[in-house]
Amino acid sequence: EVQLLESGGGFVQPGGSLRLSCTASGFTFSSSSMSWVRQAPGKGLEWVSVITGSGGSTYYADSVKGRFTISRDISMNTLYLQMNSLRAEDTAVYYCAKLLEHWGQGTLVTVSS
Amino acid sequence: DIQMTQSPSSLSASVGDRVTISCRASQGISNYLAWFQQKPGKAPKSLIYAASSLQSGVPSKFSGSGSGTDFTLTISSLQPEDFATYYCQQYNSYPFTFGPGTKVDIK
Numbered sequence: 001e002v003q004l005l006e007s008g009g010g011f012v013q014p015g016g017s018l019r020l021s022c023t024a025s026g027f028t029f030s031s032s033s034m035s036w037v038r039q040a041p042g043k044g045l046e047w048v049s050v051i052t053g054s055g056g057s058t059y060y061a062d063s064v065k066g067r068f069t070i071s072r073d074i075s076m077n078t079l080y081l082q083m084n085s086l087r088a089e090d091t092a093v094y095y096c097a098k099l100l101e102h103w104g105q106g107t108l109v110t111v112s113s
Numbered sequence: 114d115i116q117m118t119q120s121p122s123s124l125s126a127s128v129g130d131r132v133t134i135s136c137r138a139s140q141g142i143s144n145y146l147a148w149f150q151q152k153p154g155k156a157p158k159s160l161i162y163a164a165s166s167l168q169s170g171v172p173s174k175f176s177g178s179g180s181g182t183d184f185t186l187t188i189s190s191l192q193p194e195d196f197a198t199y200y201c202q203q204y205n206s207y208p209f210t211f212g213p214g215t216k217v218d219i220k
Contacts, residue, residue, distance in 0.1 A: 035209075037157075045149070045157065045200050047209040059207040062114070095156055100147050100204065101168065103156040 002026040002102040009094065009107030016086050016111070022079040022096030022104055029077040033099040036070060036081050038092035039106075046092070049081065050099065064090075086111045115139050115203050119212035125220040130191045134215045136184040136201035145205035148177055148186045151214075152197045160199075161186065191217070 008020040020036070036048040049060045049070040058070050069082040079096055086109075093106040116139040126132050136146065144164035149157040159168045161177040164184055174189045188195055196219055201212040 037211075044198075044214045045151075045202075045211045047202070047211060050207070050209065061208045097157075100162045101159050103158070105156050 002098065004096050004098065004102055004104035006094065006096050006104045006107040009109045011110045011112065012086055013113055014087060014111055017082070017084045018086065018109060020081040020083065020094055020096075020107060020109070022081075024077045024079065024096075024098070027098065027102075029072075030074045034070075034072065034079045035097050035099050036079075037095045037097055037103075038090075038109075039095070040089070040092040043092075048094070051079070083109070088112060114208055115142060115206060115210055117201055117203055117210050117212035119199075119201060119215050121215060122213065123216040123218065125218055126191050127220045128191055128193060132188040132191050132195075132217060134186045134199055134217075136179075136186070136212050138182045138184075138203055138205075141181045142203045142205035144180050145203055146177075146179065146184050147202045147204060148175075149200045149202065150195075150197045151200065157200065188217075193219075 003025045005023045012018050031053045033053045035050040038046050051058050051070045067085045071080045088111050091111050095106045096104040118137045120135045146164045148161040151157040165177045176187045178185050198214045198216045200214045
């Protein structure tokens with residue numbers, strides 16, 4: 001059974017940093033493309049970033065480019081999202097997803113002073 | 114960036130109704146389109162990929178069609194558990210983008 005478990009969300013002030021983690025199991029993590037998707041309160045889904053399974057290439061939404069970094073530790077079956085220079089508009093539930101297939105339960109990030 | 118639009122933004126339907134949701138891409142995306150279902154307070158669930166292929170375990174009442182710029186999600190006979198918000202997403206080119214969603218509620 002595929003499981004994705006996010007952690008690391010919380011409350012942070014504008015300009016601060018946070019690192020989200022997503023621990024994966026039930027599939028071959030090393031060869032799977034993994035993404036982060038967020039959802040601001042009462043809003044729709046917004047794609048944030050992806051890391052490809054094959055070569056580990058990374059891509060970002062314009063709204064987070066230069067501030068967020070996606071990475072993975074294959075030995076730990078864990079996906080990360082390092083978020084720097086956080087803004088109020090980054091407040092959202094952040095979902096980890098095995099591309100197009102399985103989703104985690106989400107972790108809430110609140111950016112506020 | 115490729116923009117995705119959905120219509121309608123919301124609809125009211127009855128149990129047993131056939132429901133169709135449209136999704137349009139601002140440029141051709143071949144069949145690189147997925148559909149997701151989300152219920153309030155829950156994570157999205159993957160329904161369809163490659164425009165018309167059902168994810169494992171998804172009931173056959175869901176179907177998808179289309180190619181290029183115009184796509185459709187159809188629910189053949191709406192059941193109480195299908196009342197939710199539905200999103201399309203293109204994965205033809207980065208950045209991947211979602212449509213704004215279509216909320217399906219009870220008439």
